[in-house]
Amino acid sequence: MEITPRDRFWMSFKPFQLIRFVVLNLKILKGVNASKRA
C-alpha cells in the first residue's frame, strides 16, 4: 500500500493525531479489558 501525499498530511496533522492518540488509548483499554488477564 502506497502512502499518498494526503496520507502524509494526516499522519503529521497534530490536531487529528491528538484525536487518534485518544482513540488508540481507548482501543487498548477495550482490548485489555476484554482479554482474560486471569
Place this chain on the structure above:
Amino acid sequence: MAGPNGMVKVDATYGLAYEDLIRNPDAWPERYQNPRYPEIFAAGIAFAPPGPVSQPHVNPNGMNITSAPPRTGMVSGIIGRVVALNIVDLVKRGRMTHGERMTEMYAACIASMGDSLWDGSAATIMIYPVVPDFRRYPNEQGRDLFVTQMEMGLAGAWMKRMIHSTFMHKLQGRIGWRLIPE
C-alpha cells in the same frame, strides 16, 4: 518433552488439521505447562504452538507458507506473567489458578519510524484476540474489529513514548504497576 523443532510441548492439543484448529480455540495452551514433566513450563518463544494462525498456503515452487503465531513482545510478557503466577500458586497452595490462551489474549506492537514527539511517526498495530476465535467473533477475521487495526502517524510516536515510560514504571514496581498491561 520437545517436538522435532526443539520447542517444548505444553498443554495444547497437537496434531489437529488447520480446519479443526480454527473451530477449536481451546486447543491453544492455557498454562504453558509440559504434560509429562509438570515442573517444566515454556513461556514465549519456548513453547510449541499447536498450529498456524491463518490458512497455510503452498507457493508455485511447492514451498509451504504458514504463519506462526507471534510469541515475542507483549505475548511473551503475558505468558510469563501466567507462568510466574502459577508457580507462586504451586508453591503456596499446590494448585494453579491462572491461565490465558492466545485465543483470549490482547496484544499491541508499536514500530517506531522516528522518535521525535513533534515530527516523529510510528506504526501502531493492535490485535484481539491474537489467535482468531471464530466462535466469539463470527466475522471473516475471527477478531474484534474495533480493537484490531494498524495505523501510522505521529500519534504512534506519542504512544511509543508513553509505553516506554509506563513500562519502566511497571518494571520498577512503582505505585499501580499491576494495572499497566505487559
